[in-house]
Amino acid sequence: MNRDDTPPEHRSENDPAEPNGPVASPAADDLYRALSDETRRRTLWYLLHGGTVSTGELADVLSGWRATSSGAPVGPAEHEDVSIRLHHGHIPMLEDAGLVVHDADADDVRLVPVAAPVREIIRAAVEYESFLESVRSG
Numbered sequence: 382m383n384r385d386d387t388p389p390e391h392r393s394e395n396d397p398a399e400p401n402g403p404v405a406s407p408a409a410d411d412l413y414r415a416l417s418d419e420t421r422r423r424t425l426w427y428l429l430h431g432g433t434v435s436t437g438e439l440a441d442v443l444s445g446w447r448a449t450s451s452g453a454p455v456g457p458a459e460h461e462d463v464s465i466r467l468h469h470g471h472i473p474m475l476e477d478a479g480l481v482v483h484d485a486d487a488d489d490v491r492l493v494p495v496a497a498p499v500r501e502i503i504r505a506a507v508e509y510e511s512f513l514e515s516v517r518s519g
Contacts (some may be wrong), residue, residue, distance in 0.1 A: 406496045411478040416506045419462070421471050425480060426507040428492035429500060431454040431469060435489045436472070 405416075415421050420443060421462045427442055428434065434442075440463045444455040447463070455463075472490055476482040480499075495503075 402494065404494045404496045404499075405479050407479045407500065412480075412499060412502065415475055415478045415480055416502070418471070419510065420466065421475060422503070422506050422510060424467070424471060424475065425492065425503045428481065428490065429503055433489050433491035435487075436464065436467055436483075437488070439490060440467055443467070 423438060423443055423446055440460060444460045445462050448455040465516055472483050481490050481492055
């Protein structure tokens with residue numbers, strides 16, 4: 382059972398799926414712009430479930446996800462490309478949208494506490510992407 386399937390009465394008070402206190406509610410255009418790219422959608426989904434992670438771990442997960450989706454292994458050059466794009470493009474854009482915090486010294490990233498509709502939109506975007514992949518693969 383993943384964190385999102387945990388009934389509310391069994392969630393801990395520190396569960397990022399149910400933030401306590403102020404939550405981010407980015408402008409709709411900023412949120413949809415962030416979700417317009419597969420890597421950013423998957424990054425947000427992973428952070429929604431994974432808490433604070435190193436950018437290295439995030440690059441590993443995204444590379445693995447790419448390999449699983451494509452059915453082809455991801456080599457070191459492609460993994461490095463994912464890492465570079467995270468550092469120089471995707472993470473800064475997600476920060477500008479107010480969705481993540483990147484600690485450059487620790488080189489880790491986390492999703493900020495976001496409003497419930499934002500969490501649902503992130504989940505729905507990735508679920509829809511998975512649905513499309515299943516339809517395409519027959």
